[in-house]
Amino acid sequence: MSTDEIAHEQAYVTVLYHHLDELRRHAADRLADTLAASGGTMQARSEREASTALYTRQIAQADAAEAGLCFGRLDLIDGDHFYIGRLGIFDEAREPLLIDWRAPASRAFYLATALAPEGVLRRRHIRTSGRAVTGLNDEVLDLASARADGLVGEAALLAALNAGRTGGMKDIVETIQAEQDRIIRAGHDGVLVVQGGPGTGKTAVALHRAAYLLYANRSELAQRGVLIVGPNPTFLHYIGEVLPGLGETSALLSTIGDLFPGVRAHAAESPLPAAVKGRAAMAEVIAAGVRDRQELPGDEPLEIVIDDTHPGFGYQSETLLLDRETCGRAREAARKSNRLHNLARPTFVAEIISALARQAADRLGADPYGGPNLLEPSDVADIRRELSTDRGVARAIESLWPALTPQRFLTDLYASAERLAAAAPDFTEEERAALERDPGAPFTPADVPLLDEAAELLGVNDRAEQEAAERRRRAQIAFAEGALEIALGSKSFEFEDQESEVLSAHDLVDAGRLAARHELRNRISVAERAAADRTWMFGHVIVDEAQELSAMAWRMLMRRCPSRSMTLVGDVAQTGDAAGTTSWDAVLSPYVADRWRLAHLTVNYRTPAEIMAVVGEVLAGIEPPVEAPSSVRESGVQPWHTPFADPSEIAVLAAASVPAEGSLAVISSAAFLPEVLDHVAGSDRVSVLGVADAKGLEFDVVLVVDPQGILDESPRGRSDLYVALTRATQQLGVLHPGPLPKMLAALTPLDA
Numbered sequence: 037m038s039t040d041e042i043a044h045e046q047a048y049v050t051v052l053y054h055h056l057d058e059l060r061r062h063a064a065d066r067l068a069d070t071l072a073a074s075g076g077t078m079q080a081r082s083e084r085e086a087s088t089a090l091y092t093r094q095i096a097q098a099d100a101a102e103a104g105l106c107f108g109r110l111d112l113i114d115g116d117h118f119y120i121g122r123l124g125i126f127d128e129a130r131e132p133l134l135i136d137w138r139a140p141a142s143r144a145f146y147l148a149t150a151l152a153p154e155g156v157l158r159r160r161h162i163r164t165s166g167r168a169v170t171g172l173n174d175e176v177l178d179l180a181s182a183r184a185d186g187l188v189g190e191a192a193l194l195a196a197l198n199a200g201r202t203g204g205m206k207d208i209v210e211t212i213q214a215e216q217d218r219i220i221r222a223g224h225d226g227v228l229v230v231q232g233g234p235g236t237g238k239t240a241v242a243l244h245r246a247a248y249l250l251y252a253n254r255s256e257l258a259q260r261g262v263l264i265v266g267p268n269p270t271f272l273h274y275i276g277e278v279l280p281g282l283g284e285t286s287a288l289l290s291t292i293g294d295l296f297p298g299v300r301a302h303a304a305e306s307p308l309p310a311a312v313k314g315r316a317a318m319a320e321v322i323a324a325g326v327r328d329r330q331e332l333p334g335d336e337p338l339e340i341v342i343d344d345t346h347p348g349f350g351y352q353s354e355t356l357l358l359d360r361e362t363c364g365r366a367r368e369a370a371r372k373s374n375r376l377h378n379l380a381r382p383t384f385v386a387e388i389i390s391a392l393a394r395q396a397a398d399r400l401g402a403d404p405y406g407g408p409n410l411l412e413p414s415d416v417a418d419i420r421r422e423l424s425t426d427r428g429v430a431r432a433i434e435s436l437w438p439a440l441t442p443q444r445f446l447t448d449l450y451a452s453a454e455r456l457a458a459a460a461p462d463f464t465e466e467e468r469a470a471l472e473r474d475p476g477a478p479f480t481p482a483d484v485p486l487l488d489e490a491a492e493l494l495g496v497n498d499r500a501e502q503e504a505a506e507r508r509r510r511a512q513i514a515f516a517e518g519a520l521e522i523a524l525g526s527k528s529f530e531f532e533d534q535e536s537e538v539l540s541a542h543d544l545v546d547a548g549r550l551a552a553r554h555e556l557r558n559r560i561s562v563a564e565r566a567a568a569d570r571t572w573m574f575g576h577v578i579v580d581e582a583q584e585l586s587a588m589a590w591r592m593l594m595r596r597c598p599s600r601s602m603t604l605v606g607d608v609a610q611t612g613d614a615a616g617t618t619s620w621d622a623v624l625s626p627y628v629a630d631r632w633r634l635a636h637l638t639v640n641y642r643t644p645a646e647i648m649a650v651v652g653e654v655l656a657g658i659e660p661p662v663e664a665p666s667s668v669r670e671s672g673v674q675p676w677h678t679p680f681a682d683p684s685e686i687a688v689l690a691a692a693s694v695p696a697e698g699s700l701a702v703i704s705s706a707a708f709l710p711e712v713l714d715h716v717a718g719s720d721r722v723s724v725l726g727v728a729d730a731k732g733l734e735f736d737v738v739l740v741v742d743p744q745g746i747l748d749e750s751p752r753g754r755s756d757l758y759v760a761l762t763r764a765t766q767q768l769g770v771l772h773p774g775p776l777p778k779m780l781a782a783l784t785p786l787d788a
């Protein structure tokens with residue numbers, strides 16, 4: 037590439053950065069003005085909040101666009117040309133200088149091929165380092181250069197794919213491929229399922245789709261937010277920077293285990309309980325379990341000893357009785373109210389207190405000579421009042437119709453074989469035993485959809501919590517406004533440690549800093565409000581590794597998304613969770629019948645051809661049959677295997693396998709995981725993981741320990757092994773304590 041060409045592009049890119057600086061400065065000034073204003077009507081305040089959100093977002097977007105601001109140029113057949121980058125930039129005359137990658141005009145950059153050039157003569161990838169242009173890759177779209185595989189921007193793509201992995205995922209805006217682009221920009225109505233093998237960019241596509249949808253439908257989606265569900269916290273950490281890196285902060289990332297406010301359910305679970313808890317039939321079990329908590333006394337009436345602290349009872353202790361019939365009437369009245377359990381409880385309580393008050397009045401006011409009751413109505417009212425504060429009465433009501441949180445309900449259910457038998461009469465003994473658990477045990481991800489289901493039936497009054505969150509939000513804004521006023525009036529100031537997440541002590545505040553703080557706070561507030569509110573309904577829901585979700589998890593997610601505007605990405609050949617699915621139709625038909633669309637991703641950008649060749653046998657045995665994706669590149673290294681006799685050998689092999697640049701993962705069966713953890717020291721570049729935690733991740737070099745163990749440990753062992761073997765971008769080694777499983781026979785022995 038001529039240095040003239042580079043110099044020419046450099047001049048243009050420099051102008052773009054100049055405009056970016058202007059944009060940022062402008063937004064920071066406006067933000068400072070907005071924050072400096074205070075008071076006014078409610079409307080003025082809420083307009084200020086909206087402007088604050090707008091300017092802070094603009095600043096965040098400008099910051100996010102700094103690296104790789106402009107990465108492409110298209111020269112059209114008609115002689116025009118334009119530049120493509122991370123955001124849209126216009127000159128003073130509103131002429132575009134840089135076109136946002138999400139804008140319709142940019143599509144040709146991703147779609148044009150020699151066979152379908154879409155009016156494009158040349159596609160140029162512009163490489164930059166900081167603000168300097170370091171290289172150009174040109175593709176002339178003439179038929180002589182047509183590729184059979186339809187890949188676009190090959191040089192730039194391969195450069196991106198061959199780069200060492202750092203432990204976090206990177207965005208792919210510079211090299212999105214045509215089949216991916218079609219999915220990213222698909223309309224957001226209804227459910228879109230994206231099925232694709234390992235490394236086909238499902239996660240990348242899901243995240244870019246979130247950014248695209250928020251760009252194209254901001255007014256509709258930003259307020260409701262977009263929920264992105266991933267398989268585990270490590271994975272969320274891995275993808276955590278992609279959206280902020282694209283200047284997007286309105287998405288909430290969560291695992292299923294974190295979707296119930298106030299519960300962080302990350303405890304491990306074995307396959308049988310996970311499978312049982314995930315079944316659709318658990319909805320009936322929870323419903324039956326809730327009804328079962330609306331109890332009646334047995335044949336013997338319940339004795340309630342009223343203590344001697346009540347004036348209405350003449351400071352005498354008194355024993356009242358609650359029989360089955362009385363309680364039955366109260367229960368009927370409460371059930372007839374058609375309210376949820378906790379909300380119907382006051383009806384039950386009122387009925388019981390009335391019955392007890394009548395009984396007490398009959399006794400206390402009885403005329404020894406058989407005349408009418410001697411008590412005045414006001415005496416009876418006193419008795420009612422005293423009964424409703426009596427501890428014995430409260431205990432009796434608690435045993436008959438307890439106020440229940442979802443957590444307590446589920447804990448009680450798991451703790452009692454009798455309750456389980458009553459709630460799940462159709463389950464086998466073994467299935468019910470799988471649900472039994474000590475009251476102190478922590479919740480697992482499979483419990484969360486059950487907690488959510490219980491919350492639906494118990495009727496949790498979380499209004500107080502929501503109001504508190506809103507008050508906190510307003511207080512923070514008021515505080516930040518006050519902070520800026522002080523900052524504008526004095527050079528520096530210190531804070532006590534109150535509100536330390538807004539401004540920490542010894543902060544020197546300037547508008548830019550405050551903007552960043554605000555951005556953080558705004559981001560927290562969208563995420564915080566959605567995360568703290570179980571009944572929040574999202575504008576769009578994206579599920580990664582969607583094959584792992586159970587029927588009960590789908591029920592929960594569908595409640596979070598009544599519009600059914602969803603993108604589900606996954607691979608039914610990689611299902612590891614015992615409650616997960618191997619059929620998209622089975623998952624979706626209860627909610628949308630056959631009204632969902634299926635898209636395929638077919639090209640593997642991660643795993644080299646050499647590795648895909650040896651895992652073919654593993655994939656071939658997985659039901660339902662899916663086609664292996666084709667690998668974009670070869671690494672030139674054969675995947676190998678070697679037996680080991682002692683776990684210390686794993687450490688030696690791991691040490692020898694760490695790449696000069698990039699990452700290594702040792703992925704082990706559960707049986708060997710503790711020993712591997714003992715022997716192999718984890719670090720920034722070396723990870724030791726079980727298969728479930730490796731889901732969705734990738735590393736330059738991967739060692740898989742004990743493949744037979746992985747196969748045997750789960751009913752979906754074959755899929756687990758497939759996942760483990762397809763995590764590497766460069767090299768794969770397999771270490772086996774016993775014989776090598778036959779399906780891995782194509783591996784090369786290490787010594788050979």
Ligand SMILES: Nc1ncnc2c1ncn2[C@@H]1O[C@H](COP(=O)(O)OP(=O)(O)OP(=O)(O)O)[C@@H](O)[C@H]1O
Pocket residue numbers: 193196197206207208211212213216232233234235236237238239240241607610641642731732733734762
């Ligand atoms: N168009 C692209 N340009 C550059 N890199 C890409 C592109 N598409 C995918 N990749 C890279 O390929 C790798 C695999 O992508 P990703 O993790 O999204 O695949 P996946 O389908 O989710 O895989 P798995 O099913 O194994 O979890 C990532 O490093 C991603 O950045």
